[in-house]
Amino acid sequence: MTILITGAGGQLGRALARAAPGAIALDRAACDVTDADEVAAALEAHAPTAVINAAAYTAVDRAEGDRLAAFAVNATGAGVVARACAARGVRSIYVSTDHVFDGALGRPAREDDPVAPANVYGASKAAGERAVRAAGGAVVRTSWLFAPDGWGFVPAIVRAALAGEQIRAVDDRVGRPTAVDDLAAALLALVAAPPDVYHVAGAGETTWHGLACAVVAALGVDVPVEPIASAAWPSAAPRPRSSRLSTARVEALGIAVPSWRPALARAVAAIARRG
Numbered sequence: 001m002t003i004l005i006t007g008a009g010g011q012l013g014r015a016l017a018r019a020a021p022g023a024i025a026l027d028r029a030a031c032d033v034t035d036a037d038e039v040a041a042a043l044e045a046h047a048p049t050a051v052i053n054a055a056a057y058t059a060v061d062r063a064e065g066d067r068l069a070a071f072a073v074n075a076t077g078a079g080v081v082a083r084a085c086a087a088r089g090v091r092s093i094y095v096s097t098d099h100v101f102d103g104a105l106g107r108p109a110r111e112d113d114p115v116a117p118a119n120v121y122g123a124s125k126a127a128g129e130r131a132v133r134a135a136g137g138a139v140v141r142t143s144w145l146f147a148p149d150g151w152g153f154v155p156a157i158v159r160a161a162l163a164g165e166q167i168r169a170v171d172d173r174v175g176r177p178t179a180v181d182d183l184a185a186a187l188l189a190l191v192a193a194p195p196d197v198y199h200v201a202g203a204g205e206t207t208w209h210g211l212a213c214a215v216v217a218a219l220g221v222d223v224p225v226e227p228i229a230s231a232a233w234p235s236a237a238p239r240p241r242s243s244r245l246s247t248a249r250v251e252a253l254g255i256a257v258p259s260w261r262p263a264l265a266r267a268v269a270a271i272a273r274r275g
Helices: 011-019 036-046 067-087 120-134 153-162 180-190 208-219 248-252 260-274
Strands: 003-006 024-026 050-053 091-097 138-142 167-170 197-199 225-228
Touching: 003 011, 003 036, 011 024, 011 180, 036 067, 050 067, 067 091, 067 120, 091 120, 091 180, 120 138, 138 180, 153 167, 153 208, 153 260, 167 208, 180 260, 197 248, 208 225, 208 260
Parallel strands: 003 024, 003 050, 050 091, 091 138, 138 197, 167 225
Antiparallel strands: none
């Protein structure tokens, strides 16, 4: 099987390339998913069996004022890739997010629950999901992604803790952190699965405060982490009340996503070494 990865310059794309060294990994410069001609040319040149579309606009707060850019990649681009794959009999997987839900269900969200995006980013991803499913592609949602070479919450906490800065983290938002390498492994396993909507998230729930405490513990530093309410941490984009995703569907296929804790310790060590 020949796998083509779009968005290979991002943290998930890099993890997929590590997990599948024989895959064709194309970053935005090599294949802009919003350009139908570039996508068609890439598929014709490489003749993949499957495409994992990891290209994404992921700046959640910035998307509130940059709706067109978010929708261009996450919705239009997702549809371009999925339709091009369908026209050539190529399997496709689109990577989506817990932000397609507002987290108000009172239980982990299942794949067939109606989407209710809490922000522009989530709305753009939900639109991308509709386009992909209409073309016969698969959708994989994940949550609270972290990587040893990425950006976001975990590296920010590492830097703050090593600098001895005061750390405050929200304690009323719950989710399942997901290691990027574990997500990559699951995506590669799902390439051969029936095209459907799947949830992949690390085993074990926590809050952002709990995740920050786990980062500090992994560093072995004595830095307090203050729990705060989400109302005390205003942001441009509203966040889901809960980011819990049910992973029963992938588990029924024999795909188990490990606990996020061992991977977090490895990621924290790598981030700390990098400085």
